[in-house]
Amino acid sequence: MSPEGNGIAERVRRLAEFLVANDLESLRIEREDEVFEVGRTPEYEHSVPREQKIVPAPVRVEQIAADRVGTFHFSRPVPFVGEILEGDRELGYVEQLGIRNPIRSRGSGRVLAVLQQDGDLVDYGRPLFEVER
Amino acid sequence: MFTKVLVANRGEIAVRVTRACRELGVRSVAIYSQADKDSLHVRDADEAYCVGPGPVPRSYLDIANIVSTALASGCEAVHPGYGFLAENARFAEICSDHGLVFIGPKPAVIAAMGDKAIAKRIMKEAGVATIPGSDILESARAARDAAKKIGYPVLLKATAGGGGKGMRSVERPEDLERAYASATAEAEASFKDGRLYMEKLLVRPRHVEVQVLGDEFSNVLHLGERDCSVQKPSHQKLIEEAPAPDLGQKQRRALHEMAVRACKSVGYTNAGTLEFLVSDDHVYFMEMNTRIQVEHPVTEAVYGVDLVKEQIRIAAGERLGYAQEDLRPRGHAIECRINAENPRNNFAPEAGTLSRVAFGDGAGIRVDTYVASGSLVPPYYDSLLAKIIAWGEDREQAIARMLQALRETKIEGVHTTLGECSDILETPEFREGRYDIGFLPRLLAGTAALRQAQG
The missing domain is CATH 3.30.1490.20 (ATP-grasp fold, A domain)
Incomplete structure (x- = not known):
């Protein structure tokens, strides 16, 4: 996907989230040469899972893994399944010999799974989170 | 005794150390690289953690990841095996800084012996002969x-x-x-x-080394010597035996005494080996290895002592439970190193999947290995696949048993040193125990010339 296309998908997704969060039926934004229109239809509501409806672009699931060996801890606020990540946020850290090695989201997305618990020993390459990009 | 030990190595020595832990009732923690995830040492251990990708600097030499694994998994001690971090004084020091017992001598002793000039000076002061030499020559x-x-x-x-x-x-x-x-x-x-x-310049020297054990109570014992003169042109050992076949009783005793004296003078603890060159009637100290060695099983076979278990016991603060006079060698033992190497191409290491592996056995045969049929030999590490050790009541029986075991052993998928080892054991020089460190290079040059002449 081109960076440009990616940007549009992202904006559409945010609008869709805004729509759902405010319980609106539809939303239309006009800006110079761009028009964004997002809406929900009753048929969709019942036949398709929510995520697919509001993000029409194909999803990519990425694993975020530990790159140092040590004790894993969540950063605050503690990430949760379903959380929408914006930008590069610190999800947790691997504590190794007193040094915090941050685990970052490396971009936006949605947390699909939290795979470790606070205080777990994690080794190299151990999956920590699954993020939908 | 410890309850949990981290084994900071891979391959056959990691399997070996894990076994010793199990026999002592100690839980073992393996570390591995991503290239070794299906390796035997990983399956054998009670717990296993990945410390990095295949290349050595990012996995088996990553001190922070290894020490962190030991601490987070609740280990009290670290066994370094040989190679990798085994003679790294800094690693030993970092372990002890974090409250982990490094199974080996004290960091200062590792550092001193690791510096050839310092080691030589210490040995000289302890009355051990070193190869006569000069300072830097100005002209x-x-x-x-x-x-x-x-x-x-x-x-x-x-x-x-x-x-x-x-x-x-x-x-x-x-x-x-x-x-x-x-x-x-x-x-x-x-x-x-x-x-x-x-x-x-020593004429036709033999490589003879003495095994020592020292506890934390100033007891130092020797476990005789090994002859490791069958060396590739790169000076890597290929076949070792204990006792040394061509050594007078007087010289043998002198070697043992020198080794013990030298260890006492530096306050040596745990297992170690002093390497000497023997030429005619002279014995010269070469270097000291402050770790367990690849060829330790030949000593174990003739002395009936488990050196790796002794290392762990000593590190746990136990006394050596016997005196020098309790240690009596019995019979003769030979070890052949089976490497994934092509002897016809300067012993170039090979990697790949072993389609078939079957080891010979029988009375007096021991095999230390990490491979079986289907094993993957990664390209990143030492080419040693297995060590076959043959023990006999005498040298002749040990050779016969070894030849039989080598014949029965089948390894397919890579070239190995199996055939080379058999060839060496069949030579009159080896049979008669008259060989020096130039023996194998001369033999190889001879067969290469013969092959060339035959087209």
């Missing part, structure tokens, strides 16, 4: 004076040297000046450092 004239003192033949060596660069053997005084000029020029070109020093 050809200084070289001439030094050679007169040391006695011909002599060897000129580059102080910055390595790989034979800047090295010249000189048999006669009239050849010295020219050898000095060419060696210093070559050293200057290779290392930007043309300084040379001189050592006595």
Whole structure:
């Protein structure tokens, strides 16, 4: 996907989230040469899972893994399944010999799974989170 | 005794250490690289953690990841095996800084023995003979004076040297000046450092080493010697045996006494090996290895002592439970190293999947390995696949048993040193125990010439 296309998908997704969060039926934004229109239809509501409806672009699931060996801890606020990540946020850290090695989201997305618990020993390459990009 | 030990190694030695832990009732924690995830040492251990990708600097040498694994998994001690971090004084120190027992000697002793010049000085002070040599030679004239003192033949060596660069053997005084000029020029070109020093050139020396054990209560014992003179042209050992086949009783006793004296003088603890060169009636200290060695099983076979278990016990603060006179060697043992190497291509290491692996066995045969049919040999590590150890009531029986075990062993998928080991055992030189460190290179040169002549 081109960076440009990616940007549009992202904006559409945010609008869709805004729509759902405010319980609106539809939303239309006009800006110079761009028009964004997002809406929900009753048929969709019942036949398709929510995520697919509001993000029409194909999803990519990425694993975020530990790159140092040590004790894993969540950063605050503690990430949760379903959380929408914006930008590069610190999800947790691997504590190794007193040094915090941050685990970052490396971009936006949605947390699909939290795979470790606070205080777990994690080794190299151990999956920590699954993020939908 | 410890309850949990981290084994900071891979391959056959990791399997070996894990076994010793199990016998002692100690839980073991394996570390592995991503390239080794299906390896036997990982499956054998009670717990296993990945410490990095395949390349050694990012996994088996990643001190922070290894120490962190030991701490987070609740280990009290670390066994380093051989190679990797086994003789790294800094690693030993970091372990102890974090409250982990490093299973080996004290960091200061590792550091001292790791520096050849310091080690030599310490040995000299302890009354152990070292190879006669000179300080740095300022000129050809200084070289001439030094050679007169040391006695011909002599060897000129580059102080910055390595790989034979800047090295010249000189048999006669009239050849010295020219050898000095060419060696210093070559050293200057290779290392930007043309300084040379001189050592006595030993004629057909044998590599004989003495195994020692020291506890934390100043008890030091020796477990006899091993002959490791069957070496590839790269000086890597291929076949070892215990006891040394061609050593007079007086010389043997002198070696053992020197080793114990030297260890006592440095307060040596845990397992160690002093390597000597034996030439004619002379014995010279070469270096000390402050770890368990690859060839330790031949000593175990003749002394009936489990050296790795002793290492762990000593590190846990236990006393050696026996005296020197309790240690009596019995019979003879030989070890062959089965490497994934092509003997016809300068022993170039090979990697790949082993389609079939079957080891010979029978009375007196021990196999230390990490491979089985279907095993993957990654390209990143030492090429040692297995060690076959044969014990016999005498040397002849040990050789016969070894030859039978080698014949029965089948390894498919890579070239190995199996055939080479059999060939060596069949030579009259080996049969009669008359061989020196130049034996295998001469044998290889001979067979290569023969092959060439036959087209």
